[in-house]
Amino acid sequence: MGQMIVRKLDDIVIERIKKKAKLEGTSAEQVAREALTDAFKPSRDELIARMEAIRATSKPTSGQEIIDEIRRDRDNNLGRPIFGLDDDH
Secondary structure: OOOOOOOOOOHHHHHHHHHHHHHHOOOHHHHHHHHHHHHOOOOHHHHHHHHHHHHHOOOOOOHHHHHHHHHHHHHHOOOOOOOOOOOOO
């Protein structure tokens, strides 16, 4: 992770950060880190654009193709224990 120094913050901002940190039982640095992280989360539109870009790299698949793939996978794994569903362990 990177580091950053922020200079020339208003005293009132620093006091508010310290007050919030004290109320939450954490450090002022953690409060500032969370505030910056929240302020720069991707927007809904940015997330949608990213999902659409990922989707554009995939070939279209029909429902029947999905069903066929599930059946092939099940046929290839017959007799093998499924992790978490095997009662013997």
